[in-house]
Amino acid sequence: MSSRLEESVSITGQRYRVLAAVMLGGIMGPIDASIVNVILPTIASFFGAPIATAQWVPLIYLLIISSLLLFYGRLGDILGYKRVYLLGLACFVVTSGLCGLAPTIYWLIAFRAIQGIGAGMMMSVQFAILTAVFQPHERGRALGINAISISAGLALGPTLGGLLASLWSWRLVFLINIPIGIAALLWSLKVIPDLQGKPGRVDAAGAVSAFISLFSFLFFINQVQKTGMGLVTGMAITLAVSAGICFFYIETQSPQPMVNLSLFKNSTFSLGTASSLLNFASQYILVFLTPFYLQRVIQYSPDKIGLLMTCFPLAVMAVAPFSGALSDRLGTRGLAVAGAALCAAALVAMAFLPVAAPALAVGWRLAFFGLGTGIFQSPNHSAVMGSVPRPHLGIASGILGTARNTGMALGIAAAGLILYSLVPSTAMVQDYLSGQEAISFLGGLKYAYLFGAGLSVLAALFSFRQTKHTRKQAKPDSPNILV
Secondary structure, eight states, X not given: OHHHHHHHHHHHHHHHHHHHHHHHHHTHHHHHHHHHHHHHHXXXXXXXXXXXXXXXXXXXXXXXXXXXXXXXXXXXXXXXXXXXXXXXXXXXXXXXXXXXXXXXXXXXHHHHHHHHHHHHHHHHHHHHHHHHHSOXXXXXXXXXXXXXXXXXXXXXXXXXXXXXXHHTOTHHHHHTHHHHHHHHHHHHHHHSOOOOOOOOOOOHHHHHHHHXXXXXXXXXXXXXXXXXXXXXXXXXXXXXXXXXXXHHHHHHHOXXXXXXXXXXXXXXXXXXHHHHHHHHHHHHHHHHHHHHIIIIISOOOHHHHHHHHTHHHHHHHHHHHHXXXXXXXXXXXXXXXXXXXXXHHHHHHHHTOOTTOOHHHHHHHHHHHHHHHHHXXXXXXXXXXXXXXXXXXXXXXXXXXXXXXXXXXXXXXXXXXXXXXHSOHHHHSOSSOOHHHHHHHHHHHHHHHHHHHHHHHHHHHHHHTXXXXXXXXXXXXXXXXXX
């Protein structure tokens, strides 16, 4: 009896060492995504580059990640999740050094594109690794704890970026990834077991058509909010639709498709994925628009804005682990519905902020939205990953990552379109607003926030239609990898 108990403790310790290794590597992606926005003006000034050129430093990184997540998820199923994760981590570390030493803005953009390749590998298989390693009754807790690294990265990024840039140079923002990445690489190499889904071959045609479709679509929604419909945006959306049609045709004909479309016949998987996309879209309506409100209407300084915006990710950090653990006991549906409903209520509260709101009034609304997000995400991710057969965990993880990034892009695009359509152009170009212009700007924010609330209500409805207790769906032929 004693030996069996020691074995169980050892196995549990191994699982949580895997979780810690994944979190250490996983925190760098969110930090890098949020940190660059803060130092972008510094980078533009250093190289003497126009804003139109500098904006490609963060944009190309996000576009590459989002466009390759599906491919990397399937690659993880074929080659093994550990191999893809370690290769991505190594690529991220090397390219971080190259970014930190970039001689021109154009080299920096090129290195950021390659860095996105590595980051995409890491992000695509994280859920697959954790789902394979943790038993169904522990999965929600593990995914909830893992959410801490994502929220911590988003919260630390802006502050860390300003601090590192002020200590020496913007280059330190990239170079700091090297020691952290090496530590994560060595630890992951030691503790993550060899995990593999369903061996096969790479669906090259499907991968190329998916990349072209996703890249063109995300480029379209990023640019249309700035320039409107024109030749470039029209060509982008046409290419996205054409490549998307080709992708679905290829996947239905291929004997070993990159994406097993039959996964979407499972209502828990399809509705949970859609709920995730909607949640991230509403989330990025909030995080994209609120700093403009704080700067232009309330006239807060950048450091105060950054401090106030951390109320959201800090609330997610505080709640997500407990929500995930609770979902292991109570099921995922009720918590996912409650979390999405709280997000909707928080956005409605944001919609009715006055022109001169105190910091506390904004802070509790942001924290309230973080509370809802923390309650929603871990159970929803657990439901989605728990509904997938073991051989397809990699592509399911990639699909969830693609939904997340697409939701982010759609949220920003929707927020921009609503704001530009309702607010006079004179109020959109001024740094500080007062009087009627502030009221007009606030009116545009109101409808954008209410639109985000509607997306969260839809996410709650989708979550309600999922199976109540997903852990009962666990397949007897897909046990914990370490047991």
